[in-house]
Amino acid sequence: MKNEKIKRYLQVPTRTLITELQQHFHPTLLKDLAQLMDLFDIVHKKHAEGNPKLAKAYNLFSQFSYRIPLHLFREEQILFPLLIEQENGSAVLTQASFRNMESEHDEDLLMIQAVAELTDNFTPPPQACKSWKKLYEKLENFLSDLELHIAIENDVLFQRFQEKKGLKVAR
Ligand SMILES: [Fe+2]
Numbered sequence: 164m165k166n167e168k169i170k171r172y173l174q175v176p177t178r179t180l181i182t183e184l185q186q187h188f189h190p191t192l193l194k195d196l197a198q199l200m201d202l203f204d205i206v207h208k209k210h211a212e213g214n215p216k217l218a219k220a221y222n223l224f225s226q227f228s229y230r231i232p233l234h235l236f237r238e239e240q241i242l243f244p245l246l247i248e249q250e251n252g253s254a255v256l257t258q259a260s261f262r263n264m265e266s267e268h269d270e271d272l273l274m275i276q277a278v279a280e281l282t283d284n285f286t287p288p289p290q291a292c293k294s295w296k297k298l299y300e301k302l303e304n305f306l307s308d309l310e311l312h313i314a315i316e317n318d319v320l321f322q323r324f325q326e327k328k329g330l331k332v333a334r
């Protein structure tokens with residue numbers, strides 16, 4: 164399933180891939196996060212009392228949303244420029260160049276998967292209001308966009324460099 168989704172990216176040249184990540188995936192992620200936080204604030208205010216799982220999901224998602232801008236910044240300002248330099252033959256990449264980003268990806272996915280568990284896989288309860296339903300629908304889409312974004316980075320972009328340099332270790 165994941166392989167199917169990333170198939171079309173395997174043929175995309177590195178610079179185009181980086182441009183797409185910077186100009187499409189990153190801004191979209193930030194925009195979706197802002198909208199989701201607004202919606203989650205509303206649902207949390209109205210319904211978290213007496214609903215500890217919802218409160219926990221809200222706290223986790225808030226933590227997640229604080230982490231993301233720094234991660235994107237570090238990719239855009241540090242790692243991606245390094246990859247472009249490497250393409251030009253002038254950078255020294257090591258496994259450590261990727262390790263931080265990959266472990267943040269793992270943590271990010273774990274956080275959103277925990278949100279999925281706490282919300283019964285984004286299934287609104289029978290009494291859910293319109294905002295609550297909309298929130299869960301958007302969260303579900305958000306998780307699948309995030310999985311694709313991370314797969315493009317880990318399994319296409321980073322892997323390309325790690326294999327070339329013989330850095331790839333079993334994940
Ligand atoms: Fe990214």
Ligand SMILES: [Fe+2]
Nearest residue numbers: 238264268316
């Ligand atoms: Fe990333």
